[in-house]
Structure formats: structure tokens, C-alpha cells
Amino acid sequence: MGQAVPLRLSPVLIRAAVWSLIGMIYTPLYLVLRELLAPALDGFAGVAAAAAAGGIGAVFYGARQLALTASVIGTGCAVVAMAIAGADVGPWRLSLAAALLSLAVGFLVQFPHRCTADVGIKALAGLATGAFSAALLLAAEHWLAIRLPPAADTAFLVSVTGVLYVSVLVARPVRVRGRGRFCNVSEGLVIAVIAVAAANGLAAFAGIFAVADTGALTNALLRVTGVLPAALVAAMFAGAVAGGLLELFEFDWVDRV
Secondary structure: OOOOOOOOOHHHHHHHHHHHHHHHHHHHHHHHHHHHHHHHHHHHHHHHHHHHHHHHHHHHHHOHHHHHHHHHHHHHHHHHHHHHHOOOOOHHHHHHHHHHHHHHHHHHOOOOHHHHOOHHHHHHHHHHHHHHHHHHHHHHHHHHOOOOOHHHHHHHHHHHHHHHHHHHHOOOOOOOOOOOOOHHHHHHHHHHHHHHHHHHHHHHHHHOOOOOOOOHHHHHHHHHOOOHHHHHHHHHHHHHHHHHHHHHOOOHHHHHO
């Protein structure tokens, strides 16, 4: 019986799927945060949003066990809080509960170091490359009067941030070694950030159905619903193409981050 997928293409398809998933995670984070921060930061809201989304996306790519643990904590806190207080649950209390539980997990659970090595560096690299990619778009808009539509915007950010991220980290290859003194601190902090984002994201979605006035996060989510589907498709496609091409042309350093 012939092989369903040629052996040569299997790694390409897997890498494309992973990068497409990162694009799916990145897009709503970026769009909602940009909308939420726009009143305070004006044109720089996109840079701040891209930095945050890049950092979180980097953890999902380079420290998946932490990211999945954080997602479970965040969604669990949101579900329990909404079961007790309803869809109008306060974001500060929810964030505090998710952060405290995350820090406790970070200190008490010993994650396999091969899955979480250099997680702090990875998060900072994602944050920096995300901010730099968005700064390029801001410069193009300011100096060249080029303003991309949201779908092209997110496609550019996902692909460029991803390529820059793996390119930057190759200068400091991840080495499997013993756990350092501050591993628990960095892991707990990273889990806390993602858990707070996951908890508030779920609460923001539930806020659409709340009886009382919707909160700022829910309002930001409602304002981007028109552009979100196209942006999601574009980002997932761009991520798949970028990741697949890197694997196809055998840039082996994408496996080391």
C-alpha cells in the first residue's frame, strides 16, 4: 500500500499546520488589543498589540506545554467565575484569580525543561519581533502613505514576525540543560500572562450575551467582528506558507526554537 503523504512532504505539512495555528491565535489577540488600546496610544496601538500577540504566539510555538497549561487555567477560571457571578464578571477579579493560580502552578509544577527551555527569552523575542514588524507597517503608513487592509495587515505581521522570531533565536540555540534558579519565576509569569488573556478573552465573548452594559473588552471584540473572519483566513494562510516554505527549503534552525 502506498504512503498517503510522501515522506518528504510530511514535515512541510506539519510545519505549515503549526504556523497556521499560530496565525489563528495571533489574529484575534492583535485585532482586539489594537482596538482596545487605540484611544490611549493612537497610532502606536498596533505596535503594542503586535508585541503582546507576538510574545504570546512565541510561547505557543516554543513552549507549548506552558501555553496549553495557561489556556486551561484561564478558561477554567473564566468558566468558574461566570458560573458564580454570571456573564458580568469583573475583569480585575478574574485577572487576579487567573494570575495567582498561574503563579502557583509555575512554582509547584516541574515542567520538562526540554519543553520550556528559555521561555523568558522566547517570550521577549516574540514581543520584540512583533513590535518591530508592526513598526514597519507604521513607518510605511507614515512615510509612504501605505495603509494595508486588516487582512493584509495580519498576514504580514504573522509571517514576518514568525520568520524574524526563528531567525533571532537561532543566534542563541536552545540547549537542553538543568533548570536554572529562575525557571519557576519565568514560567509562572508567562503562564500568568497567557491565562489572564485566555480568561478575559472568554469573558469578553460571554459579555456579548450579558444583560448589563458590555465592558470595554467586549466592545472592542464587537468592533472587530466585521474584519475578523477575513483577517483570520489571511493570517492562517500566510503563516502556513511561511512555515511550509522554511521547512521545504530545509532551514533546519526552525526546529531549534
